[in-house]
Amino acid sequence: MASSTSSLLFKLTAFTLCFWVLFGTTSGQLSANFYAKTCPNFRSVITRAVNSAVSSEARMGASLLRLHFHDCFVNGCDGSVLLDDNSTFTGEKTAGPNSGSIRGFNVIDTIKTQLESQCPGVVSCADILAAAARDAVVALSGPSWGAVFGRRDxxxxxxSAANSNLPGPGSSLSGLISSFSNKGFTANEMIALSGSHSIGQARCTVFRNRLYNDNNINASFAATLQPNCPTSGGDNNLSPLDLASPTTFDNKYYNNLISQSGLLHSDQELFNGGSADAQVRTYASNQATFFRDFGNAMVKMGNLSPLTGSSGQVRTNCRKVN
Incomplete structure (x- = not known):
């Protein structure tokens, strides 16, 4: 009996090892090696395109990261943010949090065209967004994480979901905690993901009120920004979300908050005498901890209600349904 049990355990262990070798790490029905046989070069195609885009314009790194976030927070990571309006629905691009703000669609189009030429109908737009987000952060000196694939579009x-699910720049701390909690994130994970504002820029129209009406803002910081964002006019003038290191993904965003130099009202809410202060101090003093937590939270974000198996489709053009 003992010999039989030992033999069974050995076989189960061998099977488990074989499974991981063949399929890699998995998360639900997603897998790190999902395209190993069907499109083995898909990662290198995406990485080259992202590196080229970010090299030409550093801001594009933040734009690609934001596309993935704005996709996943609206009905899951399904590539819906990329769809243009059509006769049956109005898409998400004109929603309040997206209109005049999200960008990078041309980079995704370029990647999709290249992948379709190599592996027609194989790699989903949702997976392109997930891979491009990671590569964009890495291109700006940030951390990598164990992205998994197999999403469908x-x-x-x-x-309406884009208007209601995406937190805005005027959000309070409680509002941010609630928005992320609705998607299954803890408050600490929300604080880590907010570190995405280490890169990128924002339009004057979304932070003007903070410059002139908030009382928890560094006076010198406000004075520096006010000429580029007057009380009226200049709505589309841009300022970096992180003045200290605007094109490097690092932990200076959190140091900015401690000095009351967060660009958005919602940024500064993370350090305003509330429950998030301690976590902000931790990330400000320990970049490795921030990078670890950010990467883990990004893996979790990529698992928000993906379409898998026979659900949805693999769009051949990310802007429209097949």
Whole structure:
């Protein structure tokens, strides 16, 4: 009996090892090696395109990261944010949090065209967004993380969901905690993901009120920004979300908050005498901890309600349904 049990355990162990060798790490129905046989070069195609885009314009790194976030927070990571309006639905691009703000669609189009020429109908737009987000952060000196693939694309989009699910720049701390909690994130994970504002820029129209009406803002910081964002006019003038190191993904964003130099009202809410202060101090003093937590939270974000198996489709053009 003992010999039989030992033999069974050995076989189970061998099977488990074989499974991981063949399929890599998995998360639900997603896998790190999902395209190993069907499109083995998909990662290198995406990485080259992202590196080229970020090299030409550092801001594009933040734009690609933001596309993935704005996709996943609206009905899951399904590529819906990429869909143009059509006769059956109004897409998400004109929603309040997206209009005049999200960008990088041309980079995704370029990647999709290149992948379609190598592996027609194989790599989903949702997976391109996930891979491009990671490569964009790495291109700006940030951390990598164990991205997994196998998502499929939605055949519809939701303007109303984009308007209601995405937290805005005027959000309070409680509002941020609630928005992320609704998607299954803890408050600490929300604080880590907010570190994405280490890169990128924002339009004057979304931070003007903070410059002139908030009382928890560094006076010198406000004075530096006010000429580029007057009380009226200049709505589309841009300022870096992180003045200290605007094109490097690092932990200076959190140091900015401690000095009351967060660009957005929602940024500064993370350090305003509330429950998030301690976590902000931790990340400000320990970049490795921030990088670890950010990467883990990004893996979790990439697992928000993906379409897998026979659900949805693999769009051949990310802007429209097949």
């Amino acid at each position: 939605s055949t519809t989009a939701s303007l």
